[in-house]
Amino acid sequence: xxxxxxxxLAKRFGGLRVFQDISxxxxxxxxxxxxxxxxxxxxxxxxxxxxxxxASAGRVFLGGRDITNKPAHAVSRLGLARSxxxxxxxxxxxxxxxxxxxxxFGGRGTPAGxxxxxxxxxxxxxxxxxxxxxxxxxxxxxxxxxxxxxxxxILLLDEPAAGLERAERxxxxxxxxxxxxxxxxxxxxxxxxxxxxxxxxxxxxxxAGVLLADGSPAEVLARPDxxxxxxxxxxxxx
Amino acid sequence: MRRNxxxxxxxxxxxxxxxxxxxxxxxxxxxxxxxxNQVFTGVIAAESVWIMLRMNLLSFATPTFMAIGGxxxxxxxEYNVTDAFLMTAASFILPALVAIPLGALxxxxxxxxxxxxxxxxxxxxxxxxxxTPSLTGGSNGIAGVPPVTLFGTEMGTNxxxxxxxxxxxxxxxxxxxxxxxxxxxxxxxxxxxxxLAESLGLVVWRYKAMGFVVAAGISGLAGYSLVNMLLTxxxxxxxxxxxxxxxxxxxxxxxxxxLGPVLGTGALVYATNLFGTHGQYAQGLYGVLILVVxxxxxxxxxxxxxxxxxxRTS
Amino acid sequence: xxxxxxxxxxGVSLGAQxxxxxxxxxxxxxxxxxxxxxxxxxxxxxGYVAYSCVAYAGLPYPLAVxxxxxxxxxxxxxxxxxxxxxxxxxxxxxxxxxxxLYLVMSTGLLTIFGPLSMEFAFPVKGAMHLGxxxxxxxxxxxxxxxxxxxxxxxxxxxxxxxxRGLRALADDRAIAMAQGLRxxxxxxxxxxxxxxxxxxxxxxxxxxxxxxxxxxxxxLATSFxxxxxxxxxxxxxxxxxxxxxxxxxxxxxxxxxxxxGALVLxxxxxxxxxxxxxxxLGRTVRGA
Numbered sequence: 001x002x003x004x005x006x007x008x009l010a011k012r013f014g015g016l017r018v019f020q021d022i023s024x025x026x027x028x029x030x031x032x033x034x035x036x037x038x039x040x041x042x043x044x045x046x047x048x049x050x051x052x053x054x055a056s057a058g059r060v061f062l063g064g065r066d067i068t069n070k071p072a073h074a075v076s077r078l079g080l081a082r083s084x085x086x087x088x089x090x091x092x093x094x095x096x097x098x099x100x101x102x103x104x105f106g107g108r109g110t111p112a113g114x115x116x117x118x119x120x121x122x123x124x125x126x127x128x129x130x131x132x133x134x135x136x137x138x139x140x141x142x143x144x145x146x147x148x149x150x151x152x153x154i155l156l157l158d159e160p161a162a163g164l165e166r167a168e169r170x171x172x173x174x175x176x177x178x179x180x181x182x183x184x185x186x187x188x189x190x191x192x193x194x195x196x197x198x199x200x201x202x203x204x205x206x207x208a209g210v211l212l213a214d215g216s217p218a219e220v221l222a223r224p225d226x227x228x229x230x231x232x233x234x235x236x237x238x
Numbered sequence: 239m240r241r242n243x244x245x246x247x248x249x250x251x252x253x254x255x256x257x258x259x260x261x262x263x264x265x266x267x268x269x270x271x272x273x274x275n276q277v278f279t280g281v282i283a284a285e286s287v288w289i290m291l292r293m294n295l296l297s298f299a300t301p302t303f304m305a306i307g308g309x310x311x312x313x314x315x316e317y318n319v320t321d322a323f324l325m326t327a328a329s330f331i332l333p334a335l336v337a338i339p340l341g342a343l344x345x346x347x348x349x350x351x352x353x354x355x356x357x358x359x360x361x362x363x364x365x366x367x368x369x370t371p372s373l374t375g376g377s378n379g380i381a382g383v384p385p386v387t388l389f390g391t392e393m394g395t396n397x398x399x400x401x402x403x404x405x406x407x408x409x410x411x412x413x414x415x416x417x418x419x420x421x422x423x424x425x426x427x428x429x430x431x432x433x434l435a436e437s438l439g440l441v442v443w444r445y446k447a448m449g450f451v452v453a454a455g456i457s458g459l460a461g462y463s464l465v466n467m468l469l470t471x472x473x474x475x476x477x478x479x480x481x482x483x484x485x486x487x488x489x490x491x492x493x494x495x496x497l498g499p500v501l502g503t504g505a506l507v508y509a510t511n512l513f514g515t516h517g518q519y520a521q522g523l524y525g526v527l528i529l530v531v532x533x534x535x536x537x538x539x540x541x542x543x544x545x546x547x548x549x550r551t552s
Numbered sequence: 553x554x555x556x557x558x559x560x561x562x563g564v565s566l567g568a569q570x571x572x573x574x575x576x577x578x579x580x581x582x583x584x585x586x587x588x589x590x591x592x593x594x595x596x597x598x599g600y601v602a603y604s605c606v607a608y609a610g611l612p613y614p615l616a617v618x619x620x621x622x623x624x625x626x627x628x629x630x631x632x633x634x635x636x637x638x639x640x641x642x643x644x645x646x647x648x649x650x651x652x653l654y655l656v657m658s659t660g661l662l663t664i665f666g667p668l669s670m671e672f673a674f675p676v677k678g679a680m681h682l683g684x685x686x687x688x689x690x691x692x693x694x695x696x697x698x699x700x701x702x703x704x705x706x707x708x709x710x711x712x713x714x715x716r717g718l719r720a721l722a723d724d725r726a727i728a729m730a731q732g733l734r735x736x737x738x739x740x741x742x743x744x745x746x747x748x749x750x751x752x753x754x755x756x757x758x759x760x761x762x763x764x765x766x767x768x769x770x771x772l773a774t775s776f777x778x779x780x781x782x783x784x785x786x787x788x789x790x791x792x793x794x795x796x797x798x799x800x801x802x803x804x805x806x807x808x809x810x811x812x813g814a815l816v817l818x819x820x821x822x823x824x825x826x827x828x829x830x831x832x833l834g835r836t837v838r839g840a
Contacts, residue, residue: 013724050437076439084437090430101427105440150438294644343822347829350587350784353647354776355825361773362818365811478769482655489648518662525655532639532648 002063002079002153003027004049004185009058011041011048018044019209022058026154030185031176033200033217035193037229040206042189043085046156050082051075062154077107081152085159087139089131095142096127099149106150113178117145120174137168144175148182155179157188161195169195197221205229247495248415254500255281255411258404262397269511271400275467277507278403282410282460283480284487284499286453291493292418292425293446294432295349298481299356300457302363303333305476307458312380312471313373322388322402326409329462330455337454341447352446360478367473379472383465399467406463410456415496417452421445479521486524490531492538501539554684559806560799565691567798568698572753573771574778574790575705576746582722582785583742584632584640589650591775592768593657594624594747598754599763600661603672613675617755624751625744632743640739654768662765674759694756701752702791705745709787718742722785781821783831792832 003025010020019041026032036042047053049060051072059068067075089098099118103110118124121141126134131142144160160172169192176186176199190196196203197217205213205220207229213220220226258274283300290297307329314325344355367374374380385394386402393402418425424445427435436442465471483506491502510520535542573591580588598620605616631653639645674690681687709715717738720728729735758767778797782789797817804813824831 016723052433052437072433072436073439073441076437077441081439082437084434088431088434090427090434092430093426097423101423101435102438104423105427105435105438107439146434146438296644296647343825347825348784349643350581351780351825353587354780355822358773358776358780358818358821361770362815365815369811369815478773482651485651486655518667519659521655522659522663525652525657525659528648528652528655529635532645532652533635 002185003030004080004154004187005061005064006049007059007061009045009048009060010056011044011053012056017209019206020057022206022211024204024211024214026185026187028153028185029180029183031180031200031202032185032187033196033203034187034189034206035191035196035203036206036212039208041209042206043158045206046082046158046187046189049075050080050156052082076105076150076152079108079151079153080156081106081147081150081154082156083144083147083158083160085162087136087163088143089139089146091132092130094128095123095131095134098131098142098146099127102146102149103151106152108151111148111151111182113182114145114149117148117175117178120178121145121171137164137171140164141168141171141175144172148175148179148184153184155184155186157186157190159189159191161190161192173199193221244412244415244419247497248411248419251411251415251496251500252408254497255404255408258407259401262400266396268396271396273507273511274400275403275463276511277504278400278407279460279463279467280484280487280503280507281407281500282456282463283484284491284503285410285414285496286456286460287484287488288493288496288499289414289418289449289453289456290352290446291488293428293449295352295446296485297356297450297453298353298360298478298485299337299454300360300460300484301476301478301480302356302359303337303454303457304461304464305363305367305471305473306333306336306461308461308465308471308476309367309374309380310458311462311465312383315383316380318384320384320387320392322386322393325386325462326406326459329458331458333458333461334451334455337451338447341450341454342443345443345446345450357478357481360481363476364473364478367476374471374473377473379470379475381470381472383469383471385469386466403463403467406459410459411496411500413452413456417449418496421448425449482521483524486521486528490524490527490538492540492542494537494541494544498538498540505539554686555806557685558687559802561685561687562691562806563799563802564795565695565698565798566802567795568695568702569753569757569794570774570778570798571702571791571794572698572749573775574782574794575702575787576749577775578779578782578785578787578790579718579722579742579746581779582787583718584636584646584739585643585725586636586640586646586650586743587643588743588746589647589772590631590654590657591747591750592770592772593654594628594750595754595771596661596758596763596765596768597627597657598624598751599672599758599767600665600670600754601751602755603670603758603763606672607670617752620755621748621752624754625748628747629740629744631747632740636743637736637739658765658768665765667765669762669764670758672759672763690760694760697756698753701749705749714741777817777821779831781824781831786831789832796832 005025007023009022011018022045034042048055051070054069059066062078062080067078090101123142131139140163147155161169172195179186200217203217203220204211205226212229213223213226261274283304286300287297310328310332311325344352368376385392393399424440427440428442428445432442464475487503487506488499490506492498509523510517513520531538537545577588577591580586601620601623602616605611605619606613635649636646639649676689676693679686679688709719717733721733721735721738778793779790781796782793800817801813804816
């Protein structure tokens with residue numbers, strides 16, 4: 001059983017509090033959305049869970065095993081992969097080499113569904129193209145595919161739809177579907193509320209570093225404090 | 239995917255170095271021999287810098303490990319142990335062993351620590367040499383190191399010394415080529431995007447440490463070559479300033495290919511000899527060239543030539 | 553007892569010099585993320601500029617020191633603005649640039665002044681006797697200036713808006729820039745402050761120690777050792793570590809002689825990296 005359990009996690013930079021007292025459980029095969037205004041600490045949360053940055057307090061368990069403050073490569077090897085908000089690939093080598101590296105560094109063989117994923121995103125005919133030459137949307141999908149290619153049990157996605165054209169966003173849905181069919185669970189940090197509504201049965205709302213709400217989109221998004229903290233801001237931004 | 243043990247650049251580098259064996263057929267000039275000996279030693283040392291540069295790490299530790307390799311040979315010589323194969327192995331393995339704990343320690347930290355620690359290390363090695371006169375002869379060093387013996391024959395003539403240096407340089411190039419070819423994907427991933435590589439599960443520090451250990455062994459071979467050329471092991475041969483020379487050879491030659499350290503060393507050692515007795519001014523030239531490479535010609539000599547070639551043929 | 557106190561005073565005054573160097577070095581690393589290999593070069597340059605002002609222009613020594621500070625600060629500003637700035641996000645490139653600058657500087661000084669040590673003496677001679685302890689006046693003056701400068705630097709960094717801006721850039725460049733801080737102005741300024749500190753140290757200390765084209769390397773090595781010990785990027789750590797290094801060096805040279813002290817110090821620093829890789833007061837060290 002591989003569940004992700006986060007207990008009272010906190011992160012401070014110097015005197016600045018990024019987030020504190022974050023607790024949740026992501027059960028095996030689950031799908032959890034995390035939303036919150038810019039600067040709410042969402043990316044840092046992924047960084048801390050995945051071992052990129054050390055936690056200031058609290059613990060992270062992966063399948064009952066304490067992975068708090070383990071280095072990023074160790075966390076990845078234990079089955080927790082993450083994607084990055086900006087496009088993040090090995091830019092100077094072909095698409096195929098990028099995927100080969102992910103499979104190789106992950107060390108768990110080729111995951112089921114990888115070929116289908118490449119077909120769905122139209123990457124199969126472009127395996128020999130240098131990844132930097134791909135259109136932005138495809139580079140972004142390649143980054144997601146690489147995280148999946150390591151064969152994780154849990155995948156943390158940092159704004160997978162950010163920067164994508166509206167027409168490309170269904171790729172994220174397809175991606176998450178294939179990942180879950182492979183038996184992995186997904187935590188998805190996202191600004192696109194439509195995407196969150198249609199995909200996530202449960203969401204967490206982060207505001208100024210604290211967990212404001214935890215529940216189904218319908219109930220959470222109806223709460224006045226959530227609307228005040230978050231929805232007001234997205235309307236401003238829109 | 240096709241996997242060769244060596245790439246074409248490695249083979250060209252080996253061929254270029256192998257030409258050294260034919261030089262004695264053309265000339266007996268002592269000056270030519272001397273420059274070539276310096277080039278061969280420099281190539282070995284620069285290759286140890288190049289290995290670490292493949293992973294974006296700038297190493298000042300070359301003279302430190304050269305000293306360990308060189309003094310190993312000199313001290314063995316005092317006991318009349320001069321067998322070429324034995325001493326080649328020893329001058330590679332001892333520095334590599336010293337590098338293991340050091341690499342495991344420093345390479346888990348940010349890359350900056352590596353630069354700082356190797357620089358301090360190169361300063362400290364001088365002190366160690368001066369403070370251990372019973373072992374290393376202190377400030378006098380160890381003079382009168384006997385020449386190497388190959389299959390029981392003493393390699394004492396100028397020509398034999400040159401051939402031995404050439405052989406060592408080829409061995410170092412072979413090892414460097416095999417290492418960087420074998421771990422090509424890993425080194426390239428670390429060079430281009432270390433954070434991504436690590437998040438995909440690559441144990442980055444382990445590959446860095448592996449590179450560091452082999453680079454230390456190769457530095458040791460450079461120390462062997464230097465001591466065999468001078469027949470003396472002296473602290474000044476392993477001065478921390480020489481670390482900068484090897485870095486300059488590599489960066490100016492070009493870090494994109496193993497041809498960089500080979501050609502860079504050749505060009506700069508030749509240029510330095512043009513300064514004649516004013517060799518200390520050569521570092522100014524290196525400084526200017528490093529600035530030029532970083533600001534306008536990122537690929538160094540090899541990268542720039544390759545880019546021009548591509549433009550002409552396309 | 554007299555020997556002990558004397559070593560302590562030498563240690564503290566060495567520590568104050570190292571602190572000036574290490575603070576500048578840390579400032580550059582913390583704010584720009586640049587390892588300044590030319591730091592020893594600016595120290596040397598400070599010494600030579602002060603020497604030239606005294607020997608050739610006949611300026612009084614205090615004025616010569618001031619000229620050295622301005623010259624090293626100005627060169628630092630120009631170098632940052634026109635060369636370093638273009639590459640400031642590429643750690644390896646900035647490292648190579650400062651290394652290249654150092655080679656050019658030291659060869660330039662070698663060409664102009666030759667390889668021999670300069671006859672550059674501190675203008676104040678004599679010693680003070682505090683009971684059984686004998687302290688050279690020059691050391692006391694240098695110590696006083698160093699401590700004053702450290703205090704002034706502290707005031708600027710912790711009590712002015714400029715200082716708050718610089719420290720914010722050091723903490724998190726992205727956040728600081730989002731808040732409207734202008735690295736285009738602050739980067740060259742930080743670099744110039746740091747190189748001017750190195751120049752000041754060189755102008756003050758080379759008349760007491762020595763002035764030759766080779767003095768940059770050991771200065772650089774000491775700065776490195778100090779910032780590793782103090783924790784990369786930590787100003788308080790650098791200052792504390794500088795005094796530790798100075799005192800250890802002074803005591804070991806008084807009681808053991810030779811360079812054993814430097815060796816011991818290096819081993820200590822390596823051990824520290826095993827048990828406390830963040831240094832005495834540093835923070836994050838893992839990662840790229």
